[in-house]
Amino acid sequence: MGRLCIIARSVSPPSPHPSPMSAGLNLAQLQAVHYTEGPCLVLAGAGSGKTRVITHKIAHMIERGLEPRRIAAITFTNKAAAEMRERAKGLIGRAAKDVLVCTFHALGVRMVREDGKVLGLKPQFSILDQDDVTSILKDAAGGTTDAATARQWQWTISLWKNMGLNAAQALAQAKDDHERSIALIMQRYEERLAAYQSVDFDDLISLPLKLLRDHPEVRAKWQAALGHVLVDEYQDTNATQYDLLKLLVGERGRFTAVGDDDQSIYGWRGATLDNLKKLPIDFPQLKVIKLEQNYRSTSAILRAANNVIGPNPKLFPKTLFSELGEGEPVRVVDADSEEHEAERAVARIQGLRAAANPPPDWKGFAILYRANHQAKPFEKALRKAGIPYKVSGGTSFFDRAEIRDLCAWFRLWINSDDDPAFLRAITSPKRGIGHTTLGALGQFATQHKQSLFAALFSPMLPAALPRRALDGLHEFGRYVNDLEYRARQTLGAENARAFLADWLKEIDYEKHLYDGEDSEKVAAARWSNVLEFCDWMAQRAGGQIDDTAGATTQMEIKSLLEVAQTIALLSTLSDREKDQDVVTLSTLHASKGLEWPHVILAGVTEGMLPFKLDDDGGRQQKVSDETLSRLQEERRLMYVGITRAQRSLAVSWTKKRKKGREMVAAQPSRFIAEMALDKTTAREDPREKLKALRAEFALKAQNAAKVA
Ligand code: ATP
Ligand code: MG
Numbered sequence: 001m002g003r004l005c006i007i008a009r010s011v012s013p014p015s016p017h018p019s020p021m022s023a024g025l026n027l028a029q030l031q032a033v034h035y036t037e038g039p040c041l042v043l044a045g046a047g048s049g050k051t052r053v054i055t056h057k058i059a060h061m062i063e064r065g066l067e068p069r070r071i072a073a074i075t076f077t078n079k080a081a082a083e084m085r086e087r088a089k090g091l092i093g094r095a096a097k098d099v100l101v102c103t104f105h106a107l108g109v110r111m112v113r114e115d116g117k118v119l120g121l122k123p124q125f126s127i128l129d130q131d132d133v134t135s136i137l138k139d140a141a142g143g144t145t146d147a148a149t150a151r152q153w154q155w156t157i158s159l160w161k162n163m164g165l166n167a168a169q170a171l172a173q174a175k176d177d178h179e180r181s182i183a184l185i186m187q188r189y190e191e192r193l194a195a196y197q198s199v200d201f202d203d204l205i206s207l208p209l210k211l212l213r214d215h216p217e218v219r220a221k222w223q224a225a226l227g228h229v230l231v232d233e234y235q236d237t238n239a240t241q242y243d244l245l246k247l248l249v250g251e252r253g254r255f256t257a258v259g260d261d262d263q264s265i266y267g268w269r270g271a272t273l274d275n276l277k278k279l280p281i282d283f284p285q286l287k288v289i290k291l292e293q294n295y296r297s298t299s300a301i302l303r304a305a306n307n308v309i310g311p312n313p314k315l316f317p318k319t320l321f322s323e324l325g326e327g328e329p330v331r332v333v334d335a336d337s338e339e340h341e342a343e344r345a346v347a348r349i350q351g352l353r354a355a356a357n358p359p360p361d362w363k364g365f366a367i368l369y370r371a372n373h374q375a376k377p378f379e380k381a382l383r384k385a386g387i388p389y390k391v392s393g394g395t396s397f398f399d400r401a402e403i404r405d406l407c408a409w410f411r412l413w414i415n416s417d418d419d420p421a422f423l424r425a426i427t428s429p430k431r432g433i434g435h436t437t438l439g440a441l442g443q444f445a446t447q448h449k450q451s452l453f454a455a456l457f458s459p460m461l462p463a464a465l466p467r468r469a470l471d472g473l474h475e476f477g478r479y480v481n482d483l484e485y486r487a488r489q490t491l492g493a494e495n496a497r498a499f500l501a502d503w504l505k506e507i508d509y510e511k512h513l514y515d516g517e518d519s520e521k522v523a524a525a526r527w528s529n530v531l532e533f534c535d536w537m538a539q540r541a542g543g544q545i546d547d548t549a550g551a552t553t554q555m556e557i558k559s560l561l562e563v564a565q566t567i568a569l570l571s572t573l574s575d576r577e578k579d580q581d582v583v584t585l586s587t588l589h590a591s592k593g594l595e596w597p598h599v600i601l602a603g604v605t606e607g608m609l610p611f612k613l614d615d616d617g618g619r620q621q622k623v624s625d626e627t628l629s630r631l632q633e634e635r636r637l638m639y640v641g642i643t644r645a646q647r648s649l650a651v652s653w654t655k656k657r658k659k660g661r662e663m664v665a666a667q668p669s670r671f672i673a674e675m676a677l678d679k680t681t682a683r684e685d686p687r688e689k690l691k692a693l694r695a696e697f698a699l700k701a702q703n704a705a706k707v708a
Pocket of ligand 2: 050051052232593
């Protein structure tokens with residue numbers, strides 16, 4: 001591995017005459033911000049201000065005359081994009097709205113929409129979600145497959161795609177019969193996607209890559225359009241994303257990548273640290289900048305983080321220091337069960353609130369864990385205590401059946417060749433068109449190599465179907481066309497709102513929900529989701545929301561059709577989450593890049609974190625390379641978790657954990673020992689709940705006295 005040469009180090013205090021833009025940046029950060037002529041890599045530990053460098057650099061370049069629309073800043077999630085846009089706006093005002101701040105996938109949508117015709121895609125292609133993909137895969141395999149197997153294939157195919165392989169290449173490199181059979185299914189899957197004019201999430205990277213690689217005119221256009229590309233969380237890019245970046249910036253290499261090799265936690269999804277290693281080789285003129293001051297956490301927290309990550313191999317040596325003082329000791333909390341662990345977390349939150357006057361906001365607390373299912377006991381305990389919370393990184397609003405029903409209609413307006421959307425829309429609500437009719441239509445469409453929608457208007461179809469069935473199909477087809485025409489003309493929030501309300505009435509969707517649910521309460525909740533969703537669509541059509549995936553220009557009035565196309569990319573109604581004063585429950589993966597004053601890391605139990613390693617809790621001397629590399633990724637995950645905390649950190653583990661259906665005795669994670677905490681201060685007093693209640697009572701009494 002080539003050592004990276006470090007040419008700048010952070011030195012405090014910052015420059016003697018800071019301009020408003022450079023205020024709050026140290027020397028090394030300023031160097032990274034000011035270096036705009038060529039490739040730049042900021043490689044630094046957690047909380048050292050990497051993301052801050054990106055926002056300030058955007059502002060700096062605009063101040064120096066680069067047009068905002070020639071800057072692209074790529075973030076890891078839509079939420080991070082929204083936050084970055086917000087921060088850039090704080091620095092430079094409205095000019096920030098024209099900067100393209102988005103994920104690689106959203107950038108991909110824009111590129112494929114603008115230039116996909118050279119690949120045979122029309123601008124209005126559909127973006128398939130996970131469920132569509134699994135059902136297409138099942139269908140491609142002959143229809144007898146169970147969902148779990150289909151998801152397994154999807155996983156493998158996705159990894160191949162992220163490695164830049166198409167079906168033919170995957171077949172050529174397949175190791176055994178099993179892989180060969182998946183490659184063959186992938187081939188059929190690719191054919192179906194092409195026929196449906198649809199793309200999956202991985203295509204949103206691989207198609208733009210193909211565009212730039214195989215079409216010099218498109219490449220020249222994008223290279224000229226983008227003056228500078230900035231990439232946050234660079235350590236978690238995958239091979240195709242790196243290739244895309246290289247082609248976007250061309251030989252001049254005007255880009256800024258910021259990242260931390262110790263926070264690479266998406267290896268399981270194809271992200272590769274090779275991208276960091278390759279940069280200085282592919283761009284010999286690369287300027288590498290190292291930041292060493294952590295501005296987020298107290299020394300106690302940072303020391304625990306440094307100790308944990310210590311045993312991992314280093315891409316480059318780094319030490320982080322903090323000037324925020326020693327702070328509270330990191331606490332270890334043991335619990336008898338998951339329920340007990342949740343109770344203790346709630347008690348800790350209450351205790352910390354009661355101990356400070358004024359008490360910290362709820363939004364200052366986060367409970368982080370490895371896997372989604374761990375949220376449940378915490379949700380219950382928080383509810384019981386009447387503490388407001390949100391679960392982020394969990395099941396998305398857009399995965400709800402009612403929202404997916406509506407999205408199927410939108411997809412059909414956008415791309416009438418989208419067969420999966422056709423089948424969902426025509427049956428949601430049911431409109432008297434039965435499976436026999438749909439089966440016959442499907443057969444006809446396959447025979448004539450057409451999409452279902454195109455087949456429906458074929459002059460030859462009447463010969464294949466009875467009159468009544470045909471009338472129903474035609475009516476549906478005409479209605480979709482009419483909606484599409486109207487959605488295209490529907491501009492702005494008010495018009496969109498009226499349009500959506502009329503449409504829901506026309507298809508009688510509310511009745512459909514109530515008919516399909518035994519419980520009125522459930523139906524009412526689903527209907528309220530629908531209304532909320534429509535309202536959210538309308539707001540976006542009005543351009544009031546500036547947290548879209550970034551694929552369309554921000555703050556402009558949009559047609560409903562334009563709004564509809566980017567929906568598949570969004571995983572949350574992020575504006576709903578904005579600034580709510582609630583405790584955050586999140587997976588460690590979804591917590592990347594974020595920070596909270598008080599963090600509780602839960603489930604730090606051997607077998608959960610690190611997750612099931614076959615090395616006997618670290619006692620085995622010799623382990624396979626695979627086990628070792630998994631352990632290293634788990635350690636990075638722990639490091640990410642620890643470094644989210646600003647002022648206080650508690651790490652909790654349970655003496656029992658689930659193993660299959662049984663409960664088995666469990667040990668604290670080896671990472672707790674690796675944190676090398678001071679034993680006399682680390683153990684949290686199990687009577688803290690009592691203390692918390694006393695303190696809360698005292699505070700209330702104090703306030704009551706004040707009022708009196
Ligand atoms: P991560 O690795 O977790 O993504 P990061 O390196 O991107 O972290 P930031 O999120 O940019 O770090 O910064 C961490 C915190 O430190 C933020 O609250 C940020 O505002 C603050 N910060 C960064 N640089 C400075 C600085 N020079 N002066 C004061 N505060 C700073
Ligand atoms: Mg960051």
